[in-house]
Each structure stands twice: as C-alpha cells, then as structure tokens.
Amino acid sequence: MKKPSAINEKLCQGKDVFERMNYLYQASLFVSSQNISLASYYSSILSGCAKKAVLRIEHNVKRSICKVCESPLIPGKTAKVRLMAKKQKIIKTICYVCKTIKRIPIKKKHTLWFDQPESLIEIFDYNLKTETNNFKTCNSRDSIEIKCYSYNWQN
Amino acid sequence: MENSNDNICLPLPVTISNWFTTYKQREDYLVNFLKNILPSSDVKDIDEELRKLFPLTKRKGKVTNKPEKSSLMAMRKCIRLYLNQTKTYIQYKQMVPLNSLWLGYMHHMLGIKNFTSLPMNFTHSHWESINHRLIKADFHGAIITIVKSKCPSTIGIEGIIIQDTKNTFKVLGKDNVIRVIPKASCIFRIHLEHNVYFDVFGKELCIRPTERSVKKFKNFQIPDL
Numbered sequence: 001m002k003k004p005s006a007i008n009e010k011l012c013q014g015k016d017v018f019e020r021m022n023y024l025y026q027a028s029l030f031v032s033s034q035n036i037s038l039a040s041y042y043s044s045i046l047s048g049c050a051k052k053a054v055l056r057i058e059h060n061v062k063r064s065i066c067k068v069c070e071s072p073l074i075p076g077k078t079a080k081v082r083l084m085a086k087k088q089k090i091i092k093t094i095c096y097v098c099k100t101i102k103r104i105p106i107k108k109k110h111t112l113w114f115d116q117p118e119s120l121i122e123i124f125d126y127n128l129k130t131e132t133n134n135f136k137t138c139n140s141r142d143s144i145e146i147k148c149y150s151y152n153w154q155n
Numbered sequence: 156m157e158n159s160n161d162n163i164c165l166p167l168p169v170t171i172s173n174w175f176t177t178y179k180q181r182e183d184y185l186v187n188f189l190k191n192i193l194p195s196s197d198v199k200d201i202d203e204e205l206r207k208l209f210p211l212t213k214r215k216g217k218v219t220n221k222p223e224k225s226s227l228m229a230m231r232k233c234i235r236l237y238l239n240q241t242k243t244y245i246q247y248k249q250m251v252p253l254n255s256l257w258l259g260y261m262h263h264m265l266g267i268k269n270f271t272s273l274p275m276n277f278t279h280s281h282w283e284s285i286n287h288r289l290i291k292a293d294f295h296g297a298i299i300t301i302v303k304s305k306c307p308s309t310i311g312i313e314g315i316i317i318q319d320t321k322n323t324f325k326v327l328g329k330d331n332v333i334r335v336i337p338k339a340s341c342i343f344r345i346h347l348e349h350n351v352y353f354d355v356f357g358k359e360l361c362i363r364p365t366e367r368s369v370k371k372f373k374n375f376q377i378p379d380l
C-alpha cells in the first residue's frame with residue numbers, strides 16, 4: 001500500500017519547480033521594499049524556471065510582474081494603478097522603475113477560464129499539518145495542466 | 156626650388172593622366188567588351204548578371220540598418236548592473252527574514268516537519284531521494300559558511316546567499332559587505348537549524364540556477380578537491 005502523498009507526487013508533475021517558483025515570488029515581494037534590482041533578479045529566475053520546465057505561471061502572479069524589468073508590481077509602492085474608461089474599460093498599471101504601462105481590458109460578463117468553476121477538476125493537498133498549500137489541476141482545451149495556486153505570504 | 160614647388164600644384168600633364176583608369180572606366184570597358192563579344196541574345200542579361208554579388212567581392216551591397224535589439228533586454232541589463240553598484244544599500248538585518256522564509260520553503264521542499272528527522276547515513280531508505288531534492292532546491296536566502304577551500308582567505312566567510320550564478324555565489328556578510336565566492340574550489344556548509352547542517356561540494360552546484368530545476372543528475376560523482 002502506498003502512502004497518499006507518494007501518489008499525489010506522481011500526479012502533480014513539476015511539484016518541486018512550483019514550490020521553487022512560489023518561494024521566489026515571495027522572496028521577490030519581500031526584497032522589493034529594500035532593493036528593487038534584487039527583486040527583479042528573483043522574479044526573472046522565476047520566469048526562467050517556468051520557461052525551462054515548460055510550466056505556466058499562474059495568471060495573477062504573471063500579471064503582478066512587470067514585463068520589461070520583471071520587478072514585482074505592488075500598487076502604491078512600485079506601481080501606479082488607474083482605471084481608464086475611453087472606448088474600452090481598462091485597468092492601467094504603470095511601473096515606477098521603467099515606466100512601462102500594462103493595460104488589461106475588462107468586460108462585464110467575461111471571466112478568465114481559470115476563474116470559471118468548471119476548469120477545476122481536482123485539488124491536491126500538500127499540507128504539512130499547520131500550513132496550507134494548494135495545487136489545482138485544470139483542464140484547458142485538451143491538455144491537462146497544473147498550476148501553482150498558493151500564496152500565503154505575510155507582511 | 157621655386158620651380159619644383161610650382162610643379163606640385165600644377166595638374167599632371169595629359170600624357171600621364173591618360174595612364175590612369177578609374178573604376179567607372181573599367182566597368183564601361185567591360186560592358187562594351189561583353190556587348191561586342193557576346194551573341195545578341197545574351198546582351199539583355201549583362202546588366203543583371205553584373206549586379207549580382209559574390210561572396211568575396213570588394214563592393215558590398217546596400218547595408219540595411221538592422222533594427223536595434225529589443226529595448227526590453229537593454230532595460231533589464233541596466234537594472235541588473237544596478238545590483239553591482241548598490242553594495243551598501245542592503246543590510247544584513249533586513250535580510251534575516253528572507254532566511255526564515257527560505258527555511259519554510261525547505262520544509263515544504265523536503266516534506267519534513269522537523270529537520271532533525273533528516274537521514275544521517277547513506278543506509279537510510281530516503282537518502283537518495285532527499286539528496287536529489289536538495290540539489291534541485293533554490294539557495295537564495297540560505298545561510299552558509301565556507302569550510303574548506305583552495306583559497307585560504309575565503310575560509311570562514313559566513314553570510315546569506317543573495318545571488319547565485321553559474322560559477323559564483325554572492326554572499327552578504329554580517330558586516331553588510333557583499334563578497335563574491337567561486338563555487339568550484341570550495342566546500343560549503345549550509346545551515347538549516349541550530350545544529351543541523353549539510354556540507355556540499357561546490358563543484359556539484361556549478362549550474363545556472365534556472366537550469367538546475369530541470370537537469371538530471373548522476374547518482375554517483377567522484378569529488379575532486
């Protein structure tokens with residue numbers, strides 16, 4: 001008889017890389033208050049890991065990283081957030097480091113595939129009894145992909 | 156003397172200047188020569204054939220300005236260079252929380268609640284799998300000391316790893332100084348808890364941090380130091 005954790009590990013491919021990416025994201029958020037270049041270095045390793053292991057970065061994480069300088073975008077600290085409503089409704093974030101503008105359009109009845117309830121198939125629990133850490137498996141088109149879902153970083 | 160000076164400024168006599176040929180004259184001569192010799196059917200193609208460029212011709216074609224490399228990369232490089240300049244702005248005290256964050260990550264990574272339950276000998280059943288996980292882990296934020304080294308002045312340096320490149324570690328010491336330490340010639344001691352640590356041969360860590368999570372490792376490597 002196998003332990004449940006051993007079975008889970010086989011199902012969730014690239015679990016260690018996800019954990020590493022999770023840690024790097026938290027580290028880059030933490031460091032951003034002290035040294036912005038170190039923060040951008042950590043998140044560039046995050047995206048490098050995702051590229052090497054062919055895994056996708058969770059969309060909320062991806063949207064909170066500047067696409068040019070790769071520093072984390074924290075509203076008020078490293079980024080300016082504005083709502084625009086000409087022609088199309090847009091959330092506009094401006095990076096303070098490199099002044100790039102990131103625009104995300106919004107529609108009223110549109111939700112991302114990852115936010116829809118039918119995308120979720122199974123949840124693996126990798127708890128160490130005290131902490132929470134969830135991994136979510138999603139079915140998108142015909143391939144199965146797994147995304148890192150946990151973010152419990154306290155200031 | 157005056158005469159010779161005047162001679163320099165004078166144009167060359169016609170008899171001498173006839174000897175010289177310019178590039179255009181030679182080209183015209185060639186075209187005329189070809190037109191005379193070739194059969195009438197091929198005369199049309201002379202211009203096209205001459206325009207073609209060959210790999211070793213002295214004349215180069217029009218140099219088209221290549222579009223500059225994406226400014227994104229230049230921007231990133233600027234910020235990365237910044238890291239070397241701002242040495243004194245990172246303080247050891249401020250980076251201590253990063254180490255506790257790293258410890259939490261290692262708990263998850265190894266799947267162990269207490270570090271004291273780590274296997275001590277290679278006879279343990281989990282020895283190999285844990286070794287495998289350790290070498291794939293991320294070392295940003297770990298506290299290390301250098302136990303042995305080929306370079307005696309680096310022995311005993313202690314600090315938090317800030318940057319991890321292919322051949323070096325950048326270590327922030329307690330005196331807020333960043334030191335660059337070559338990996339290949341050192342043995343590192345990585346501290347996990349109060350009395351728990353493990354020693355690593357630096358040579359096995361000589362991989363780029365992004366490639367480390369994907370690369371497959373051999374089980375047995377002969378350490379040479």
Ligand SMILES: [Zn+2]
Pocket residue numbers: 066067068069070071095096097098099100
């Ligand atoms: Zn930016």
